[in-house]
Amino acid sequence: MVAALVGDPARANMLTALMNGRALTASELAQEAGITPQTASSHLAKLEAGGLLEPEKQGRHRYYRLTDDDVAGVLEGLAGLAARTGHMRVRTGPKDPALRRARICYDHLAGDLGVQMLDSLRTRNLVRQKKQDIELTAGGERFLARNLQISPDMLSHPRRPVCKACLDWSERRHHLAGTLGAAMMQRFAELKWAARDATPGSRVVNFTRTGEKQFAALFGSGKD
Amino acid sequence: MVAALVGDPARANMLTALMNGRALTASELAQEAGITPQTASSHLAKLEAGGLLEPEKQGRHRYYRLTDDDVAGVLEGLAGLAARTGHMRVRTGPKDPALRRARICYDHLAGDLGVQMLDSLRTRNLVRQKKQDIELTAGGERFLARNLQISPDMLSHPRRPVCKACLDWSERRHHLAGTLGAAMMQRFAELKWAARDATPGSRVVNFTRTGEKQFAALFGSGKD
DNA sequence: TTCATGCTTCGATGGTAGCCGAAGCATTGT
DNA sequence: ACAATGCTTCGGCTACCATCGAAGCATGAA
Structure with a gap:
């Protein structure tokens, strides 16, 4: 089972070190996990067999x-659960500050800015949260149409909800997922406000200067 | 680490058995995992300490x-990753026929319809649930008076609460107990909407055709 | 009260998996 | 060719933890 692979501390450290999307060598991962190369080799073989890692010679x-963003997403979810109980591992979230600030989670915005965005939407009653479910309000629809040219009919999907709360790995709070979360991220990219980092496989999202300004104008909480 | 908890096969089986959102007893989970009760007890304590499960005595x-939908979501993600590598788990679906739909629990309605009724009351804010306790809202009192001729003073009792969440035997979710649950069931009988099955000792509740219609009109979720 | 059921704690056992030293390939550089 | 680096395989050791028997509580029923 997959969880058993992630369950081992040494392997968990390796995976965490890979959470920024970059690739690391076997020896680097060994050092990251604090084990000898030969032990690491065994772990890496298992992770590869489990489909969590992909090697490149x-x-x-x-x-x-x-392997892909799905793996990263699941790991992020696990880290989120671990964070709630305080039963955390030594490493607290990503150490990379850029990754901590803004990154891709599946296909939507995560990190500090992602959490901040959902917070803003909530406090201004653009979305309403009931328990686990989030729904878009009438005001929210107007807001999206006016500021991001997103219309409700673009968001309907047979099996995916429009809004969904996704537990943020580094912030330990929810950010916005669902078709709306994806659409907003896509719009940010189209507007050249932000783009995924050029490094292949990286999950960092870089905001442009104007993008940061526009984002802050829409979702800023005054201090940013 | 959370993943290590899910990693053990016995615990994974327990969690999978709980994925439908219903609650199971410790012994049932033991049987589900194929282990003895004392081993299961140890596992359950760990899962509870890890924040994955919540007990209810x-x-x-x-x-x-x-614990909540976040846990279920992460488990689903893990199952998704596992499915990609070819390792799937089978879903159990055996159980009983019509006793499952509607039956008497002490003196109130249980089974699928009982759970559905409480769900409906909750989503329409006719009752408010705080932790384990349920209380009737002002709107709920109006609803009962108008549709079932039940007034609040009929419900007061020295030692018994008006509302109580009772864990459903077949659905493993809450239905409504307490004096209100009893009063509603009694009213259903008086209105000839439903009656206990004739066979002695049977706990099955049979709804009449009109009763079923009326019940669905009041508590239906659209699909029933 | 006494009995039965459900669950937990205690203690001991065994299997499994992580770990490292040493040796074996593989690739690159001189 | 030889050496150096990076990684893997092999073998044995060790520690952890799941597991179960037996006994101990707790709750509910007779």
């Missing part, structure tokens, strides 16, 4: 990266 | 349920 190095 | 039974 380059010279005498062997680079490993997370 | 009822009589000499101890029911466990998943």
Whole structure:
């Protein structure tokens, strides 16, 4: 089972080190986990067999990266659960500050800015949260149409909800997922407010200067 | 670490059995995992400490349920990853026929319809649930007076609460007990909407055709 | 009260998996 | 060719933890 793979501390440290989307060599991962290369080799083979990692040979190095964003998303969810109980592992969220600030979770915005955005939507009654479910209000629809040219009919999907609360790995609070979360992220990219980092596989989202200003104007809480 | 909890096969089986949102007793979970009760007890304590499960004591039974939708979501994500590598788990679906739909629990309605009724009351804010306790709202009192001719003073009792969440035997979710639950069931009988089955000792409740219609009109969720 | 049921705690056992040292390939550089 | 680096395989050791028997509580019923 997959969870058993993530359950081992050494492997968990390796996976956490890969959460920024970059690839690391086997020895780097060994050092990251505090184990010898031969032990790491065994772990990496298991992670690869479990479909969590994908290897890439380059010279005498062997680079490993997370298979895809689904894996990263699940790991983020696990980290979120762990954070709630205080039963956390040594590493608290991503150490990379850029990753902490804004990153891709599946297809929507996560990190500090992602949490901040949902907070803003909530306090201004653009969305309404009941228990786990979030729904768009009439005011929210107007807001989206006016400021981001997003209309409700773009958001309907047979099996996916428009809004969904997704537990944020680093912030330990919810950010916005669902078709709306995805659509907003896509709009940010189209407007050239933000773009995924050029490094292949990286999950960092870089905001442009004007993008940051516009984002703050729409979702800022005054202090940013 | 949370993943280590899910990683153990026995615990994984327990969690999978709880994925439908219903609650199961410790012994049922033990059987589900194929282990003895004392082993299960140890596992359940760990899952509870890890924040994945929440217990609910009822009589000499101890029911466990998943803490919230976040937990279920992460488990689903893990199952999704596992499914990609070819390792799937089968879903259990055996159980009884019409006793499951509607029956008497002490003196109130239980089964699918009982659970559905409480769900309906909750989503329409006719009752408010705080933790384990349920209380009738002002709108709920109006609703009862108008549709079932039940007034609040009929419900007061020295030792019994008006509303109480009772864990449903077949659905493993809450239905409504207390003096209100009893009064509503009694009213259903008086209105000839439903009656206990004729066979002695049977706990089945049979709804008449008109009763079923009326019940659905009051508490239906659209699909029934 | 006494009995039965459901669950937990205690203690001991065993299997499994992580771990490292040493040796074995593989690739690159001189 | 040889050496150096990076990674893997092998073997044995160790520690952890799931597991169960037996006994201890708690609750509900007779």
